[in-house]
Amino acid sequence: MVGLSFVSQATILPAFAAYLGAPNVVLGAIPAVMTLGWFLPSLFAAGHTEALGQKLPFVLRLTVWERAPFLVLALAAFVAAERTPALVLGVLLTMLLVVTGVGGVLMPAWMDIVGRAIPVTLRGRFFALSNLAAAGAGFAGSFLTAHVLATIRAPASFAVCFLGASACMALSYVALALVREPGATTTSAPVALVTYLRRIPPLLGRDANLRWFLVARAFAVLGSMGGGFYTVYALRAWEAPAAEAGVFTMLLFAGQIAGNVTLGWLADRLGHRLVIVAGVAAMVGANALALGAPSLGAFGAVFVLTGVQGAAISISNLSVLLEFAPVPEERPTYVGLGTTLMAPVALGAPLAAGLLADAFGFATVFALAAAAGTVALALLVSLVKDPREVRSSGLTG
Numbered sequence: 139m140v141g142l143s144f145v146s147q148a149t150i151l152p153a154f155a156a157y158l159g160a161p162n163v164v165l166g167a168i169p170a171v172m173t174l175g176w177f178l179p180s181l182f183a184a185g186h187t188e189a190l191g192q193k194l195p196f197v198l199r200l201t202v203w204e205r206a207p208f209l210v211l212a213l214a215a216f217v218a219a220e221r222t223p224a225l226v227l228g229v230l231l232t233m234l235l236v237v238t239g240v241g242g243v244l245m246p247a248w249m250d251i252v253g254r255a256i257p258v259t260l261r262g263r264f265f266a267l268s269n270l271a272a273a274g275a276g277f278a279g280s281f282l283t284a285h286v287l288a289t290i291r292a293p294a295s296f297a298v299c300f301l302g303a304s305a306c307m308a309l310s311y312v313a314l315a316l317v318r319e320p321g322a323t324t325t326s327a328p329v330a331l332v333t334y335l336r337r338i339p340p341l342l343g344r345d346a347n348l349r350w351f352l353v354a355r356a357f358a359v360l361g362s363m364g365g366g367f368y369t370v371y372a373l374r375a376w377e378a379p380a381a382e383a384g385v386f387t388m389l390l391f392a393g394q395i396a397g398n399v400t401l402g403w404l405a406d407r408l409g410h411r412l413v414i415v416a417g418v419a420a421m422v423g424a425n426a427l428a429l430g431a432p433s434l435g436a437f438g439a440v441f442v443l444t445g446v447q448g449a450a451i452s453i454s455n456l457s458v459l460l461e462f463a464p465v466p467e468e469r470p471t472y473v474g475l476g477t478t479l480m481a482p483v484a485l486g487a488p489l490a491a492g493l494l495a496d497a498f499g500f501a502t503v504f505a506l507a508a509a510a511g512t513v514a515l516a517l518l519v520s521l522v523k524d525p526r527e528v529r530s531s532g533l534t535g
Contacts, residue, residue, distance in 0.1 A: 139268075139269065139272030139273075139276065140272050140275045140276050140279060140306045141208070141302070141303040141304070141305070141306030141307045141310065142276075142303065143272075143275075143276030143277075143279050143280060143283070143387065143391065144279065144283060144299045144300070144302040144303040144306070145208065145211075145299060145300060145303045146387050146390065147168065147169060147172060147365075147366070148365055148366070148368065148369060148386070148387075148390055148441070148444060149369045149383045149384075149386045149387045149390065149441075150283065150296070150299055150383060150387065151168050151230075151234075152165055152168060152366060152367075152369045152370050152383075153287075153296075153369060153370075153373070153380055153383040154215070154230070154293070154296045155168060155227060155230065156370055156373070157219075157223075157292050157293060157296070157380070158219060158223040158224070158226055158227045158230070158293075159223050159224070159227075160227055161492075161496065162367070162370075162492045162493075162495040162496045163489065163492035163493055163496060164227065164231075164492070165366055165367065165370055165492060165495075166363075166366055166367070166488040166489050166490075166491045166492025166493075166495070167231060167488065167489060167492065168230075168231070168234065168366055168488075169362075169363075169365065169366040169488045170484065170485050170486075170487070170488035170489050171231050171234050171235050171238070172234050172235075172237075172238045173238070173359070173480075173481075173484035173485065173488070174235070174238070174481055174484055174485040175234070175235050175236075175237065175238025175239035175240075175241065175242050176238045176241055176242045176245070176477065177242060177477040177478060177480050177481040177484050178239075178242060178477075178478055178481035178485075179239060179242035179243045179478070180242050180243070180245045180246050180473060180474040180477040180478050181335075181338070181471070181474030181475060181477070181478030181479070182331065182474075182478065183242075183243045183244075183245075183246055183247075183470075183474070184246040184334075184470035184471045184473065184474035185326075185328075185329060185331060185334035185335075185470075185471075186328075187246040187247045187250065187470040188246075188326035188467055188468070188470045188471065189326055189327065189328040189329075190247070191321065192319055192321070193247035193248075193250055193251050193319065194247075194251060194314075194317060194319040196244075196247055197244050197247050197248060197251070197314070198311075198314065198315060200240055200243060200244055201240065201244060201311065201314065202311070203236060203237075203240045204237050204240045204241050204244075204307070205237075205304070205307035205308065205310070205311060207233035207234075207236050207237050208233075208237075208300050208301075208303040208304040208307060209300075209301075209304045210229065210233050211229070211230060211233050211297075211300045212297045212298075212300035212301045212304060213297075214226045214229045214230075215293045215294070215296045215297035215300060216293070216294060216297040219292075219293035219296070219297075220293060226293075242477065245456070245473060245474075245477060246469070246470030246471075246473045246474050247470070249456050249459070249460060249469065249470070249473045250469050250470050250473075251317070251319055251320075252264070252457075252460075253460045253466065253469050254319075254320045254466070255319070255320055258460075258461065258526075259406050260406060261405070261406070261457045261460070262401070262402040262403065262404070262405025262406040262410065262413070262453055262454070262457065263402040263403060263405075263406055264402075265402060265405075265452055265453045265454075265457065266398040266399070266401060266402020266403070266405070266449070266453050267398070267402065269394065269398045269402075269449060269452050269453065270394075270395060270398040270399060270402075273391045273394040273395045273398060273445075273449075274391075274395060276387075276391045276394075277388060277391035277392060277395060279302070280384055280387040280388040280390075280391055281384070281388065282302075283299060283302075283383075283384045283387055284381055284383075284384025284385055284387070284388065285384070286298050286299060286384075287299075287380055287381045287383060287384050288379075288381035288384070292380065326467050326468075337471075338471075338475070341471070341475075342475075345462075347462075347522060347523050347525070347528055348462050348472075348475070350517060350521040350522050351458075351462070351476075351518075351522045352475070352476065352479055352480075353517060354514045354517035354518045354521075354522055355455075355476065355480060355514070356479075356480060356483045356514075357510050357511070357513045357514035357517065358414075358418050358421070358510075358511065358514040359480055359483045359484050359487060360483060360487050360506075360507065360510035360511075360514075361418065361421050361422065361425070361507050361508070361510040361511025361512075361513075361514055362421060362447075362487075362507065362511075363487040363488050363490070363491040363503065363506075363507050363510075364424075364425050364428060364491065364500075364503050364504045364507035364508075365424075365444060366488055366491070367491065367495060367500055367503060367504075368386075368424075368428060368437075368440055368441065368444065369383055369386055371428070371500045372386070372434060372437050372440075375434075375437075376433070376434040376437075378434055382434070385438070386438065386441045387441075389438045389439075389441035389442050389445070390441045390442070390444055390445045390448070391445060392442055392445060393420075393441065393442035393443060393444060393445020393446045393447075393448070393449070394445040394446070394448050394449045395445075396442075396445070396446060396449075397417075397420075397445060397446040397447075397448070397449025397450060397453075398449045398453070401413045401416060401417075401446075401449055401450055401453050401454070402453055404416070405453050405454050405457070409458075409524035409525075409526050409527070410453070410454035410457050410458035410461065410524070411454075411458065411518065411522060411523070411524040411525075412524070413450050413453055413454040414450060414454050414455065414458065414518060415515065415518050415519060416446070416450055417446065417447045417448075417449070417450025417451055417454070418447075418450075418511055418514050418515045418518065419515060420443045420444075420446040420447040420450065421443070421444070421447045421507075421511045422508050422511040422512055422515060423443050424440045424443035424444050424447065425504045425505070425507045425508035425511060426504075426508050427439055427440050427443065428440050428500075428504045429501055429504045429505060429508070455476070456473060456476070458476075458525065459472045459473045459475070459476040460472065460473070461525040461526060461529075462476075462525045491503045491506075491507070494506070
């Protein structure tokens with residue numbers, strides 16, 4: 139996560155794409171490609187994951203391909219960005235799809251390891267503390283990022299950021315290899331993919347609480363479609379230098395730190411649903427403020443709120459899916475459902491936002507995102523029950 143601070147989806151990547159001459163629809167494609175990669179493959183990998191007694195070796199084999207693409211991006215920025223910016227823009231989108239696509243395949247396995255290693259009432263603080271440490275280091279690193287962007291001429295400045303990400307990713311792999319995975323007490327029998335997928339409609343049919351949660355999550359994804367445009371809008375609206383992207387990154391991490399300090403404890407004490415509500419409320423606030431900020435300084439609060447939203451997502455969006463699962467061996471399926479079913483919305487929303495930005499301006503995108511987030515908030519508050527409460531009361535869908 140410290141490595142990802144050097145290639146922030148909200149600040150650095152849009153600034154690099156804008157340097158390469160990307161139109162708004164391509165700027166919208168950055169979060170679309172990344173979210174599609176993270177979301178789409180999980181359910182298709184979940185059946186295989188459930189049949190594995192040990193998940194960590196599977197993760198270690200594939201996760202190299204989450205890390206190596208940042209070296210490719212550094213090389214492309216150093217060598218080809220000035221000469222062939224359109225080619226490098228294509229390389230950027232391809233590498234981001236590789237990074238996130240492999241991450242999506244591994245997501246059910248990784249979360250199953252977390253589910254077996256970390257007790258349910260400690261998971262919020264586990265993610266919060268790890269995110270807090272990463273956000274603190276990322277916040278310090280953002281000063282370095284701002285300095286690099288201000289003192290080194292682009293595109294070399296962006297290449298240095300990609301190298302920083304690569305170094306942190308290599309250290310992350312070493313740490314992951316040292317994890318001792320608790321053994322699974324039970325595993326699911328291997329089945330063909332078609333057979334596995336046929337189980338999904340009946341599962342959704344009998345769990346109304348999960349269905350409403352997924353609907354609310356879809357609207358929340360729509361509500362986040364403005365995030366990829368905050369940096370570019372601010373740089374253009376106030377004619378700010380590219381170094382401001384580093385300042386925005388600082389504010390983003392400040393919001394993440396504040397969110398992690400409070401929301402991890404809240405998740406363990408009162409449930410992940412409440413944390414998700416807080417994150418969606420922050421997202422609605424960010425879009426509303428983006429519409430009305432009177433100055434560049436005031437607009438900085440948008441990134442603080444986006445950081446709070448990011449903290450809520452990292453603490454609870456996957457952890458709550460572990461609690462929806464009725465038995466431990468089905469956790470990969472529920473993680474897959476909560477990600478793969480969002481893929482069409484996650485892909486289409488940012489691309490549509492780019493087209494809307496070109497046709498009607500950024501304000502239209504921010505307004506629609508705020509409206510979708512408000513719908514998500516209403517559904518979460520009125521129709522979705524925390525799965526801990528459902529389980530303790532013996533209720534069913």
